[in-house]
Amino acid sequence: MPTTMRINGKAFQSSSAPNARLLDVLRNECDLKGTKEGCGEGECGACAVLVNGKLVNSCLIPLGQMEQAEITTVEGLPEDSALARAFVQCGATQCGICTPGMMLAATALLAEHANPTLEEIRWGLSGNLCRCTGYGRIYAAIAQAAGGSADV
Amino acid sequence: MSEWTRPRHLPEALELLAAAPGQYRVISGGTDLMVESHLAPERHPEFWLDISGLRELQGLQITEEGIRIGAATSLEVIRRHAEVVTHWPMLAASAAVTGAPPIQNRATLGGNVCNASPAADNAPVLLAYGARLEIAHHHGSRWLPYMDFHQGYRKTALQAGELLSALWIPYPPKHSRGYFRKVGTRAAQAIAKVSIAALIEEDSGGMIQGARFGMASVAATPCTLPSVSQYLLGRALRDIADAQVRQRVGQDIAPIQDIRSTTAYRLEIASRLVLEAIHGRSESKKED
Numbered sequence: 001m002p003t004t005m006r007i008n009g010k011a012f013q014s015s016s017a018p019n020a021r022l023l024d025v026l027r028n029e030c031d032l033k034g035t036k037e038g039c040g041e042g043e044c045g046a047c048a049v050l051v052n053g054k055l056v057n058s059c060l061i062p063l064g065q066m067e068q069a070e071i072t073t074v075e076g077l078p079e080d081s082a083l084a085r086a087f088v089q090c091g092a093t094q095c096g097i098c099t100p101g102m103m104l105a106a107t108a109l110l111a112e113h114a115n116p117t118l119e120e121i122r123w124g125l126s127g128n129l130c131r132c133t134g135y136g137r138i139y140a141a142i143a144q145a146a147g148g149s150a151d152v
Numbered sequence: 153m154s155e156w157t158r159p160r161h162l163p164e165a166l167e168l169l170a171a172a173p174g175q176y177r178v179i180s181g182g183t184d185l186m187v188e189s190h191l192a193p194e195r196h197p198e199f200w201l202d203i204s205g206l207r208e209l210q211g212l213q214i215t216e217e218g219i220r221i222g223a224a225t226s227l228e229v230i231r232r233h234a235e236v237v238t239h240w241p242m243l244a245a246s247a248a249v250t251g252a253p254p255i256q257n258r259a260t261l262g263g264n265v266c267n268a269s270p271a272a273d274n275a276p277v278l279l280a281y282g283a284r285l286e287i288a289h290h291h292g293s294r295w296l297p298y299m300d301f302h303q304g305y306r307k308t309a310l311q312a313g314e315l316l317s318a319l320w321i322p323y324p325p326k327h328s329r330g331y332f333r334k335v336g337t338r339a340a341q342a343i344a345k346v347s348i349a350a351l352i353e354e355d356s357g358g359m360i361q362g363a364r365f366g367m368a369s370v371a372a373t374p375c376t377l378p379s380v381s382q383y384l385l386g387r388a389l390r391d392i393a394d395a396q397v398r399q400r401v402g403q404d405i406a407p408i409q410d411i412r413s414t415t416a417y418r419l420e421i422a423s424r425l426v427l428e429a430i431h432g433r434s435e436s437k438k439e440d
């Protein structure tokens with residue numbers, strides 16, 4: 001039986017096996033390559049997406065559980081936003097592999113805490129690994145996007 | 153092609169399990185199973201029973217004696233629940249250190265227990281609080297003290313056709329204090345080297361009336377510390393000999409050497425944590 005969901009606001013039906021990973025459906029069926037595979041084991045957050053507004057790792061989600069779910073990938077975020085501009089301005093991106101997951105983690109965080117403390121930023125991003133930036137610039141970008149100070 | 157079934161009600165799920173014993177692989181939040189099936193694709197089961205839609209397994213309810221937590225309730229819902237934060241702060245704390253937010257949004261308390269890892273982070277707290285399990289079968293439910301659930305390395309008391317439906321946790325006794333710590337390599341998302349929870353009850357004269365411990369990563373299963381508890385009973389804090397406690401910790405646990413730690417390290421850390429718990433240098437919030 002096909003699985004019906006909404007991806008970035010559009011209805012989508014997948015006929016992949018119910019135990020297929022949401023990550024593979026997004027990348028291979030929907031051609032949404034912004035969702036990355038890092039570890040494939042839930043550790044790195046490169047594959048993070050929002051499901052019904054909650055941050056999850058798509059490598060750990062079987063398609064069978066996505067019936068009627070509302071899914072947001074990095075492609076579903078506005079192209080120009082305070083968050084995107086802050087990432088650029090603060091140098092929060094280097095190789096870029098972690099960036100989509102970081103943006104989604106930041107989106108989930110800001111939806112809950114419009115003005116997060118550094119502690120809340122750290123917590124909100126604690127499931128996302130970055131091998132390049134050392135995190136400081138990413139935290140700064142999120143603080144800036146929230147309208148706070150950039151010198152974290 | 154694998155088959156996926158996602159019933160809405162518990163009796164329906166139990167009927168399926170009873171009709172085809174051993175056929176279905178039960179999946180809840182999938183945070184353990186998806187890793188396992190990804191790493192060992194040849195072990196992909198054909199029949200999946202998805203319990204994430206079962207109403208009876210969702211949510212928390214306050215009861216006269218304590219709280220009932222549906223087995224498929226996510227750790228995120230649990231750690232934010234106001235009553236849990238107030239009355240069972242150690243559970244809010246253990247849920248908050250189980251992986252990171254994207255894991256907690258999916259991982260369930262029942263899954264943590266049923267996966268039966270010796271390092272399960274919520275196990276010590278459930279042992280210290282004296283949790284009881286509600287186990288459902290097509291023919292009816294049964295109760296089991298959680299301390300009798302783990303029967304050997306990754307072996308549980310669940311029988312074919314059974315599902316863990318809920319965890320019941322009693323209110324901690326008045327005048328008890330809790331202690332919870334997870335010792336890992338880093339704050340987020342690390343498998344514990346050792347973790348411990350304790351619930352210690354003293355009378356007004358400072359005499360220990362009850363002491364329950366739960367530990368993880370110190371034996372083949374999460375475990376209690378029966379001989380430590382027995383030694384403490386009826387003693388005042390000032391009469392406790394640390395050397396006696398250490399010796400009993402050594403009797404109660406059987407730590408292993410693995411990639412995360414050595415046996416000697418685990419034994420030393422376990423002893424220090426137990427002593428810290430007893431002497432009330434409490435790290436988690438006080439119960440009253």
Ligand SMILES: Cc1cc2nc3c(=O)[nH]c(=O)nc-3n(C[C@H](O)[C@H](O)[C@H](O)COP(=O)(O)OP(=O)(O)OC[C@H]3O[C@@H](n4cnc5c(N)ncnc54)[C@H](O)[C@@H]3O)c2cc1C
Nearest residue numbers: 042180181182183184185251259260263264266272273316
């Ligand atoms: C990146 C990452 C980090 C993690 N960090 C931690 C950590 O810090 N501490 C920790 O303890 N764990 C950790 N885990 C492990 C895992 O997230 C937890 O054990 C989680 O609670 C499992 O719950 P689940 O609902 O996802 O289980 P599932 O994967 O759905 O199921 C796990 C097992 O339990 C069985 N099962 C589940 N529910 C029931 C039920 N109601 N009745 C009968 N059987 C059932 C399943 O059949 C399966 O065998 C981590 C996992 C990942 C991927």
Ligand code: FES
Nearest residue numbers: 038039040045059
């Ligand atoms: S690829 Fe999913 S968490 Fe790393």
Ligand code: FES
Nearest residue numbers: 094095130131132
């Ligand atoms: S920018 Fe390279 S991993 Fe984060």
